[in-house]
Amino acid sequence: MYSRPTPAPSPRRVATGLLAVCCLGPLLTACGSRAPLPSSTQVAPKATTTTSLPPSSSSSPPSSSPPANPPLVDWGARPSQWAANHHPDPLTGPGNWWPRYANGLDEYTKVSLSGPRVVSYTLNLYPPMGFSVALARVRDELPPASTVLRAEPVPPAAPTCEAVVLRDPLLERKVHSDVMAVMHSAASAWNPASVSSVSLSPYPVSGGPALSCG
Numbered sequence: 001m002y003s004r005p006t007p008a009p010s011p012r013r014v015a016t017g018l019l020a021v022c023c024l025g026p027l028l029t030a031c032g033s034r035a036p037l038p039s040s041t042q043v044a045p046k047a048t049t050t051t052s053l054p055p056s057s058s059s060s061p062p063s064s065s066p067p068a069n070p071p072l073v074d075w076g077a078r079p080s081q082w083a084a085n086h087h088p089d090p091l092t093g094p095g096n097w098w099p100r101y102a103n104g105l106d107e108y109t110k111v112s113l114s115g116p117r118v119v120s121y122t123l124n125l126y127p128p129m130g131f132s133v134a135l136a137r138v139r140d141e142l143p144p145a146s147t148v149l150r151a152e153p154v155p156p157a158a159p160t161c162e163a164v165v166l167r168d169p170l171l172e173r174k175v176h177s178d179v180m181a182v183m184h185s186a187a188s189a190w191n192p193a194s195v196s197s198v199s200l201s202p203y204p205v206s207g208g209p210a211l212s213c214g
Helices: 010-031 079-085 131-142 168-172
Strands: 099-100 106-109 122-129 145-156 161-167 177-185 197-205
Touching: 122 131, 131 161, 131 177, 131 197, 161 168, 168 177
Parallel strands: none
Antiparallel strands: 099 106, 106 122, 122 197, 145 161, 161 177, 177 197
16 A cells, blocks of 8 residues: 655744744743742741640759748737737727727727737627637637637526637747637627627636636
């Protein structure tokens, strides 16, 4: 069978093909690889947030503990310490210390500063409060380790007060005494739901006389 010879490409077609390759070459290169963004539009790398904890120390920090011999500022305080932590009421006479309540009484009355330590005064409570709240208020006057040794209505048959004896090791060392807190109601009869005042005084550590409302 006769086969027709393939004609050779014409010089014009070859030139046209070369021109197309020369013109499209840069475009094909641009499509194949992404040109970098201008420096003004480049995105900064995302910050990495770390959640690692600081390295633990092999030794624990020293724990803060209360001083072994803190100064007394309320019951059992020296007169100078009492005066540094309380304010006298200049309008109601000596022995009375602020704050003053709406009923005209100061919180602290009959405070004696004549001895080496303040161990005798009356703590007025206004408005009157229940026995447990009044006892908590009394303990605020003492070091935090104070405990109740005795609590008795006096006299038992028809009480007009309740006497409470408290002990604290710091007071034993510094004052050499326990504390007697005699609670009174506004009325003559004792009402544990309405304590209006507490008289604080020393009580022998070895035990003392029978408890009284005096």
